[in-house]
Amino acid sequence: MRKIAIFASGSGSNAENIIRHFSDKECAEVVLVLSNKADSYVLNRAHKHSIPTGVFSREEFSNGEKVKSILKESNASMIILAGFLLKIPELLVKSYPGAIVNIHPALLPKYGGKGMYGIHVHRAVVENQETESGITIHYVNENYDEGEFIFQAKCSLLNSDNPEDVQRKVQELEALHFPTIIESIL
Numbered sequence: 001m002r003k004i005a006i007f008a009s010g011s012g013s014n015a016e017n018i019i020r021h022f023s024d025k026e027c028a029e030v031v032l033v034l035s036n037k038a039d040s041y042v043l044n045r046a047h048k049h050s051i052p053t054g055v056f057s058r059e060e061f062s063n064g065e066k067v068k069s070i071l072k073e074s075n076a077s078m079i080i081l082a083g084f085l086l087k088i089p090e091l092l093v094k095s096y097p098g099a100i101v102n103i104h105p106a107l108l109p110k111y112g113g114k115g116m117y118g119i120h121v122h123r124a125v126v127e128n129q130e131t132e133s134g135i136t137i138h139y140v141n142e143n144y145d146e147g148e149f150i151f152q153a154k155c156s157l158l159n160s161d162n163p164e165d166v167q168r169k170v171q172e173l174e175a176l177h178f179p180t181i182i183e184s185i186l
């Protein structure tokens with residue numbers, strides 16, 4: 001059985017969907033949820049499902065060693081970034097080749113890069129009067145949002161959609177696809 005660690009910085013709706021999805025599967029299980037924010041709601045969600053959690057500072061994370069040893073202890077062989085906002089240090093990218101996966105709430109390569117996360121992405125999409133948005137699930141390398149694509153899904157936008165409307169449509173796609181795409185690449 002493949003062991004999955006989830007990194008998340010915020011609410012954790014994707015993390016919880018993934019935990020739920022694999023809770024009754026033989027192929028994989030979520031063994032750890034890590035966050036850089038001690039007050040992030042994702043930690044409550046993990047506790048609810050009795051998943052061990054850990055918190056690290058930005059400085060601890062950028063060095064990589066501490067997180068690498070936590071991951072090793074949990075025997076995690078795959079890392080899922082589910083709304084995680086820090087750049088992955090080279091040490092981790094090299095230690096988990098082809099085994100770190102991110103979800104981005106837009107159709108990369110548009111609306112990616114530093115500062116493009118969460119509602120900021122949807123605001124930019126609305127400002128540019130895009131007629132569609134969507135999700136990109138991709139492997140992670142040393143640069144923000146630049147790793148090889150695994151999957152994209154689109155949603156249509158209306159002229160009247162505000163950033164929150166776009167976010168809701170994108171979150172629906174995330175819930176629908178992220179757990180099953182992870183399962184397909186285990």
Ligand code: GAR
Pocket residue numbers: 008009010011012013014015082083084103104105116117118121171174
């Ligand atoms: C998700 O929409 C995810 O795609 C996005 O953050 C949100 C987290 O929501 N990720 C990024 O913007 C990464 N650049 P959640 O905490 O409810 O899963």
